[in-house]
Amino acid sequence: MIGKTVDELKVGDRAELSKTISESDIYLYAGVTGDFNPAHINQVYAEKTFFRSRIAHGLLSAGFISAAIGTLLPGPGTIYIRQELDFVAPVYIGDTITALIEVLKIDIIENHVVLKTRCKNQKGEIVIDGKALVSPPKK
Amino acid sequence: MIGKTVDELKVGDRAELSKTISESDIYLYAGVTGDFNPAHINQVYAEKTFFRSRIAHGLLSAGFISAAIGTLLPGPGTIYIRQELDFVAPVYIGDTITALIEVLKIDIIENHVVLKTRCKNQKGEIVIDGKALVSPPKK
Amino acid sequence: MIGKTVDELKVGDRAELSKTISESDIYLYAGVTGDFNPAHINQVYAEKTFFRSRIAHGLLSAGFISAAIGTLLPGPGTIYIRQELDFVAPVYIGDTITALIEVLKIDIIENHVVLKTRCKNQKGEIVIDGKALVSPPKK
Amino acid sequence: MIGKTVDELKVGDRAELSKTISESDIYLYAGVTGDFNPAHINQVYAEKTFFRSRIAHGLLSAGFISAAIGTLLPGPGTIYIRQELDFVAPVYIGDTITALIEVLKIDIIENHVVLKTRCKNQKGEIVIDGKALVSPPKK
Numbered sequence: 257m258i259g260k261t262v263d264e265l266k267v268g269d270r271a272e273l274s275k276t277i278s279e280s281d282i283y284l285y286a287g288v289t290g291d292f293n294p295a296h297i298n299q300v301y302a303e304k305t306f307f308r309s310r311i312a313h314g315l316l317s318a319g320f321i322s323a324a325i326g327t328l329l330p331g332p333g334t335i336y337i338r339q340e341l342d343f344v345a346p347v348y349i350g351d352t353i354t355a356l357i358e359v360l361k362i363d364i365i366e367n368h369v370v371l372k373t374r375c376k377n378q379k380g381e382i383v384i385d386g387k388a389l390v391s392p393p394k395k
Numbered sequence: 396m397i398g399k400t401v402d403e404l405k406v407g408d409r410a411e412l413s414k415t416i417s418e419s420d421i422y423l424y425a426g427v428t429g430d431f432n433p434a435h436i437n438q439v440y441a442e443k444t445f446f447r448s449r450i451a452h453g454l455l456s457a458g459f460i461s462a463a464i465g466t467l468l469p470g471p472g473t474i475y476i477r478q479e480l481d482f483v484a485p486v487y488i489g490d491t492i493t494a495l496i497e498v499l500k501i502d503i504i505e506n507h508v509v510l511k512t513r514c515k516n517q518k519g520e521i522v523i524d525g526k527a528l529v530s531p532p533k534k
Numbered sequence: 535m536i537g538k539t540v541d542e543l544k545v546g547d548r549a550e551l552s553k554t555i556s557e558s559d560i561y562l563y564a565g566v567t568g569d570f571n572p573a574h575i576n577q578v579y580a581e582k583t584f585f586r587s588r589i590a591h592g593l594l595s596a597g598f599i600s601a602a603i604g605t606l607l608p609g610p611g612t613i614y615i616r617q618e619l620d621f622v623a624p625v626y627i628g629d630t631i632t633a634l635i636e637v638l639k640i641d642i643i644e645n646h647v648v649l650k651t652r653c654k655n656q657k658g659e660i661v662i663d664g665k666a667l668v669s670p671p672k673k
Numbered sequence: 674m675i676g677k678t679v680d681e682l683k684v685g686d687r688a689e690l691s692k693t694i695s696e697s698d699i700y701l702y703a704g705v706t707g708d709f710n711p712a713h714i715n716q717v718y719a720e721k722t723f724f725r726s727r728i729a730h731g732l733l734s735a736g737f738i739s740a741a742i743g744t745l746l747p748g749p750g751t752i753y754i755r756q757e758l759d760f761v762a763p764v765y766i767g768d769t770i771t772a773l774i775e776v777l778k779i780d781i782i783e784n785h786v787v788l789k790t791r792c793k794n795q796k797g798e799i800v801i802d803g804k805a806l807v808s809p810p811k812k
């Protein structure tokens with residue numbers, strides 16, 4: 257249960273993790289965080305908004321990025337330092353979201369790695385764009 | 396059920412939202428996102444790490460920031476454009492986390508607002524620092 | 535984080551809170567309370583009943599009344615003394631329920647407030663009617 | 674899966690159902706209902722209140738009454754018409770709550786039954802008192 261060290265990583269390494277977003281995912285996420293914004297949990301309200309239906313919380317989809325970093329690349333033992341997220345398109349109930357992680361830069365001296373972190377939906381549309389700064393595990 | 400418009404906001408406006416983090420919050424969050432990084436859900440593993448115990452997912456605490464934005468300031472109808480997060484200290488089971496939102500800049504022409512977004516624990520230590528860019532609701 | 539005191543309330547003050555009821559809400563509620571009445575969790579059974587489908591637990595919708603009292607009117611610090619509930623119509627999966635709270639009577643000497651407490655569905659039909667007796671917070 | 678009909682019930686019939694209240698019960702209930710009253714989910718806040726610690730939502734304990742009615746007495750097929758609840762003492766994390774149901778009155782013509790409905794804690798203290806009006810199933 258230890259991820260890749262900075263020596264085992266190279267620029268261009270990739271990982272991904274996918275899940276179809278269920279209504280219960282959104283409701284559990286709302287319940288844990290207290291985010292009862294009606295855009296997420298009130299269908300009558302949501303139908304009158306720009307998005308026309310309930311949408312998933314942006315940080316719920318971003319959770320798949322964190323999951324991919326913490327379990328796959330670099331994996332267990334990684335310290336999460338910084339995450340930048342651009343929410344570029346809505347995520348609806350039933351969408352299948354894939355988090356994509358790619359190594360952009362490696363700083364062996366500081367033990368820091370910059371990752372390109374995106375989420376796309378089942379149509380290939382990017383819904384979240386951004387970067388993460390992490391410190392991989394040491395052996 | 397509509398939040399504050401750009402005309403109703405002023406620099407320095409603040410809102411906050413608090414919750415004591417339970418083990419069940421972390422487990423439900425892990426279940427929804429698939430983030431089974433052992434640092435969050437394996438106490439035997441976690442006791443051997445730098446943090447000495449299971450810690451909450453950074454994006455779980457960040458969820459309180461999103462909740463405060465979407466329900467309080469600016470509130471319902473806000474479009475979430477960008478979030479930057481610096482994870483500066485760990486969050487443990489039993490910590491009481493308060494998300495603090497403060498209006499930093501208002502761009503009336505673009506209908507954009509920059510928010511200072513932080514989370515602190517019960518000792519007053521900042522655990523997450525960062526900024527959000529949002530578009531408040533229109534009347 | 536303190537609600538309205540008895541001096542800050544007046545007869546006719548109102549608050550409301552809405553949520554679309556999901557299947558997962560009913561299942562989680564059943565799991566927490568142990569209310570595995572087949573009317574709520576067994577679709578085969580429920581189709582043969584008067585209601586023709588699974589219905590939400592009456593006290594689940596009533597929970598939105600308590601949520602509106604404890605977070606909005608009077609809000610945090612309120613002591614819940616008594617609740618009367620008349621279950622007048624069924625709530626189905628997918629219904630959007632709005633809890634409506636209204637101040638009916640104020641007793642400044644006893645620090646007691648009587649609230650009209652109702653829930654309606656997305657068609658405007660009352661599904662729960664009743665009254666609550668609460669003691670608002672003191673400054 | 675059918676409960677007792679009005680002919681099968683007699684005054685004095687009793688049933689009970691018990692559960693130890695966990696922190697996760699309170700957190701799931703808060704998540705389903707949106708009742709993020711800090712008295713239930715913020716330990717730092719709760720320690721400064723009259724109750725000295727986080728308490729369970731009153732309607733969460735009341736859910737055990739509904740569970741006992743809907744699964745035991747009269748059981749499946751019962752229509753819940755009315756519930757009166759007096760919240761007489763707080764319920765803390767770790768308390769073991771027993772819902773007690775007792776048949777008080779039977780109206781064979783209207784097919785109505787009045788139940789005495791109480792919850793007590795592990796010390797035998799009544800925490801909820803009240804009555805329910807129900808319509809038992811018909812064969």
